[in-house]
Amino acid sequence: MGTPRCAPLWLWWISLIFLLLRHTLSGFALVEGADSVLTWRYKRELANETGAKTAADMPDEPTLSMRPKTPEELKIPQCEDSTADCAYGGKCVAGPNGYKSCLCPASCPVSIPVSCRAEKHDDYCLSMSDDYREKFLLPEPTCYMGICVCPPMFDPWKMEGSVKLLPFKCDRRELRVQGVALPSDSVYQGTDAMLFCCINMDPRTFVNEDGVDFIQNSSIIREPTSTPYHEIFTDGFEPPRCWSLDIKNAQFSDSGSYLCHVKTVGRHEIPANFTIEFVVKDTAPTNLIGDSAFAVLCEA
Structure with missing residues (x-):
């Protein structure tokens, strides 16, 4: 007799719980599927909070450094x-x-x-x-x-x-000059070497054929052996831009500082210099074995 009287009360509680669950699930679906004002504000506040922390830790934003x-x-x-x-x-x-x-x-x-x-x-x-x-x-x-x-x-x-x-x-x-020694800036006496003074642009109308000097030890001016104007300028190919100085049968007197000194023409007089330190070492020791000779290439 007691059970039938309690049945309506249990049904009422079950209905209430079902309605609450349905409302909650609908709310989750709304937040997940829609870009509502509340979700946008939440995302913005979260981003601002995270951004404030990262800004303090990393002053430079990756997007700015990568642009x-x-x-x-x-x-x-x-x-x-x-x-x-x-x-x-x-x-x-x-x-x-x-x-x-x-x-x-x-x-x-x-x-x-x-x-x-x-x-x-x-x-x-x-x-x-x-x-x-x-x-x-x-x-x-x-x-x-x-x-x-x-x-x-x-x-x-x-x-x-x-x-x-x-x-x-x-x-x-933006004119610059660079000095290069080949095969090395340190060679043995009696060997050959080449010094290069190369600029970073097409020399025509700006650096004349005689516009680069090799100044040895601040006093001896040595004229280049070849210039870019000895070569052919062709559209579509890298323009020649190096002056060279051939050193044949290198002697100790060839050692020293070589200043690449560039002289320009036109409105802009741009000072451009580069120093090559060139060293001539003593001849490599030679050992005789039978009738043949070979050089022991080692540092003096």
């Missing part, structure tokens, strides 16, 4: 005149942020067409590589006087073996 560098950040001079400011065949071009910088044919990678004389499309000279554009915010290659010109390079060029030359630049004010 392309501007010409100002790269310390590229702003140009005004293509002829006066840019290297040979260069053009002064405004970039995405309005900053003007020089483009030139010497800095174009092999993926860029050489001639654009027969084409009338502005984008015929294509684009720099994805890797380049991710690193640098500079103007895209463009056609100038029938030749494609490109923004400056930042990776060194290989000359011979492990020797790396300065990357090509397009603004005359």
Whole structure:
């Protein structure tokens, strides 16, 4: 008799619990499936809280450090005149942020067409590589006087073996010179060597044939054996940019400091020097075995 009286009460509790569970599940579904104001605020507050902690621990955000560098950040001079400011065949071009910088044919990678004389499309000279554009915010290659010109390079060029030359630049004010000794800056007496003074741009109209001297020990001026103008300048190929001094049958008098001294012409007189320390060592000892001779190549 007692059970029938209690049945309505249990049914009421079961119905109430069922309704509560249904309401809770509906709420979860709403939060999970919809971008409601509450969930957005929660996400924003959580992000701000996390961001505040990471900002204190890491002042530089990864997104900022990974963005392309501007010409100002790269310390590229702003140009005004293509002829006066840019290297040979260069053009002064405004970039995405309005900053003007020089483009030139010497800095174009092999993926860029050489001639654009027969084409009338502005984008015929294509684009720099994805890797380049991710690193640098500079103007895209463009056609100038029938030749494609490109923004400056930042990776060194290989000359011979492990020797790396300065990357090509397009603004005359970025002129630099580098000295290299081959096969080494330390050779044995009686052997041959070559000293090189190489600049980082096409020398034409800026550094004349006699524009580089090898000054030994601050007093003896030695004229180059060869210059870039002894070679052929061809569109689409890396322009010659090295002056060389041949040292035949090296003697102790050839030892010393060799200053690569560059003289420029035009509006910008840019001082550019580099010192090569060159050493001539005593002849390697020679041992005789029978009728043959061999040199024991060891450090003196």
